[in-house]
């Protein structure tokens with residue numbers, strides 16, 4: 001619709017007595033919506049195609065002074081000069097009432113036991129257009145329900161066949177999982193074959209369904225729409241920061257729904273953003289501060305706990321110096337929490353602070369110019385002519401950013417990918433170069449060389465350091481370079497597989513170089529919800545809150561050179577660290593491991609010495625700065641469970657106990673304002689191409705390749721039961737090139753034991769030719785990958801027999 | 805009805821591809837054109853699959869025509885001439901639309917149901933006959949009441965004729 005409304009050519013129409021100039025080609029319903037005139041509708045949705053199948057939007061139209069013989073559907077009738085539209089004339093109303101009567105013929109009218117009651121489009125319109133008593137005395141039809149999976153509950157007898165759900169999955173999600181089966185009165189919306197709905201955007205069909213046929217399974221029967229209050233929030237999982245509404249009853253989040261923001265998430269949210277709130281009411285919540293005493297854990301009050309923390313930190317500084325203390329912070333912590341952590345560490349005299357837990361290569365320094373992020377506005381991604389993805393599968397990383405790339409591809413743009421593995425894209429990539437993980441830098445360098453040649457530019461001298469790749473043909477690289485060299489709007493995006501790549505710094509340098517050579521914008525699909533915030537708050541080892549440079553230890557060196565005391569914030573090291581095994585070893589050797597966490601987990605009980613209960617999603621106010629640099633503020637909505645407290649409060653009190661100057665904040669907005677003042681007009685900055693990152697020898701032997709699973713990206717998703725019941729959260733499987741599988745004597749369903757360092761784990765095998773030989777795909781953040789080694793790195797594979 | 809050979813359970817045979825390709829040349833060379841070939845493709849495939857469409861065969865059609873399987877399932881369930889559940893060796897379609905109804909198709913249906921011991925939509929336990937559900941006008945109203953058995957029309961039906969025709973089915 002938006003494309004049509006942007007038409008600059010205007011026509012003049014009269015609608016309900018108003019004469020207006022409207023864009024040529026717009027539908028009557030879109031025009032009416034802009035003017036605030038309500039036309040009843042079920043099947044129409046501004047983001048979907050218009051099949052005009054419900055007929056609820058019939059309006060009275062007059063053209064050239066003569067009435068059109070029959071009322072016309074406003075959703076597919078386009079405006080024309082001199083058209084007169086009456087949306088509520090007697091004839092229009094009669095038509096609308098007639099359609100309503102037909103729609104209700106087979107509807108069960110079970111509103112009292114329907115979750116949609118009170119927010120149902122059918123209920124609302126029936127009130128306006130329906131009869132008070134039904135004239136239909138015949139039997140109504142009943143439709144058997146199908147199991148669509150753990151997220152969506154169905155009551156298909158209520159379905160009015162508007163096909164919004166069918167069109168959403170077809171047109172937006174690209175999975176086409178639902179269809180209108182059978183015909184006429186026997187029409188049923190379903191999969192026919194019982195496969196369920198698995199799209200990472202599936203929950204949106206709950207919002208789209210105008211009736212109670214599709215409702216949220218986790219929310220089912222837990223509240224009524226009218227008892228809850230709604231509060232603006234920001235989804236805490238990816239660098240988009242989808243805008244959401246939290247619905248709250250008596251201090252508890254009952255559900256999460258999208259809040260429209262065309263610049264960020266449009267009117268959608270991903271299932272991760274929608275259903276992760278369940279993690280905040282999980283039975284694993286940490287409800288009180290705990291102190292370790294040998295093998296025993298004791299519940300203590302906050303004062304005792306924080307004094308113990310202060311003493312631990314002071315003792316460590318006294319005995320080993322401030323450099324022996326370090327902070328590892330979730331990249332999805334709030335800006336305010338990051339700022340206080342940073343100030344606290346610096347006051348202690350340590351610069352050891354980092355949020356880049358998934359990063360493997362730190363050879364490139366933090367930019368002093370600006371924060372990592374995406375130069376192209378999210379909404380502009382829809383219109384790119386060319387997007388090059390490097391080491392990325394955004395469908396899993398940022399589902400709604402992927403939706404924008406999909407739009408670009410459907411509109412004829414070229415989406416290109418250079419990846420260490422093939423993925424299940426929901427649109428057609430123009431070109432996909434799959435190279436062995438160790439060869440990615442060489443492939444990028446070759447692409448940059450070819451691009452320079454195509455552009456007639458001098459080949460940057462540094463590029464000769466990388467050899468010609470062997471796993472990707474020169475032809476393919478040339479084809480890619482041709483597209484990158486052509487004119488148009490272009491963006492290069494680097495993703496999670498760059499972040500976790502042992503030569504990530506090379507990939508970032510080469511990616512930025514390709515952007516430079518092709519005249520493209522650059523973007524980093526940064527981890528978590530607030531990587532930009534970490535830069536702004538100075539929660540980095542080489543950048544202090546005031547912007548001055550420093551030389552602290554980064555997330556990796558804090559673990560390779562074990563420290564004496566660690567402060568962890570919102571992380572589960574067995575999943576969230578790039579190399580969980582390394583983290584476990586470092587923590588085991590430390591004197592103090594102080595973990596601020598919302599969840600009480602066996603791993604934290606094993607690794608930590610003090611556990612402080614942290615308020616979870618919805619319970620704390622704060623700010624996330626997304627990859628476009630939008631500072632998105634949210635309030636605390638629910639009451640923190642048990643003794644849990646918002647992070648900024650805990651840190652403020654800790655600062656007070658430690659005598660840290662300036663820790664007298666009353667509210668998080670004071671911290672926000674302070675960071676904002678210091679940040680000035682800081683914006684997204686791309687990696688520098690001034691100084692080349694040297695090519696380093698890649699490690700030999702079998703390589704594990706992986707990134708956090710869709711619902712394994714952070715603790716909140718991992719503790720959300722419905723998300724964890726989805727197919728995407730099932731135990732990890734080793735995907736292996738068929739040739740390697742044969743060499744190892746492995747077949748589908750066989751078992752393989754993966755060893756990294758001293759950790760071993762057995763997995764089911766799935767031969768998959770999209771994985772280059774000499775490497776295997778094994779995701780992270782899943783129940784059976786906890787505690788293994790680096791997500792991208794050397795590993796040994798040994799067949800483990802057919803039984804586990 | 806069904807091909808004499810053993811029913812094909814998955815994929816497409818070479819011959820089927822050739823037949824589908826022949827249909828494809830009659831439609832525009834576009835995604836919409838491919839979609840238009842779904843109906844003829846399903847006819848071809850159903851003929852070789854024992855008179856019905858196993859899922860794997862519909863999926864093969866979807867893959868060949870580059871469509872989401874769901875789009876093929878929609879077509880297969882929309883039209884009465886396709887079956888997505890196993891059927892008997894013979895499909896009996898008694899027309900129950902207006903002309904046939906006025907000429908007594910209700911009694912014919914009742915008679916056939918009683919005779920075979922099954923209801924419309926069911927298959928005899930020996931797998932011999934399926935009585936198809938809700939058959940619409942087959943454009944032979946002049947000979948109402950009528951029925952279609954596999955690919956043959958029978959008109960001006962009477963209980964005696966039903967006995968004779970059904971008894972002769974193997």
Ligand code: SF4
Pocket residue numbers: 158159160161162163164165166189208209210211213214
């Ligand atoms: S399930 Fe809901 S959205 Fe889907 S067709 Fe039925 S009424 Fe429409």
Ligand code: FES
Pocket residue numbers: 040041042043044051052053054055056057058073074075076
């Ligand atoms: S909204 Fe126009 S026909 Fe459904």
Ligand code: FES
Pocket residue numbers: 899900901902903904905940941942943944945948950
């Ligand atoms: S109504 Fe039976 S053939 Fe036309």
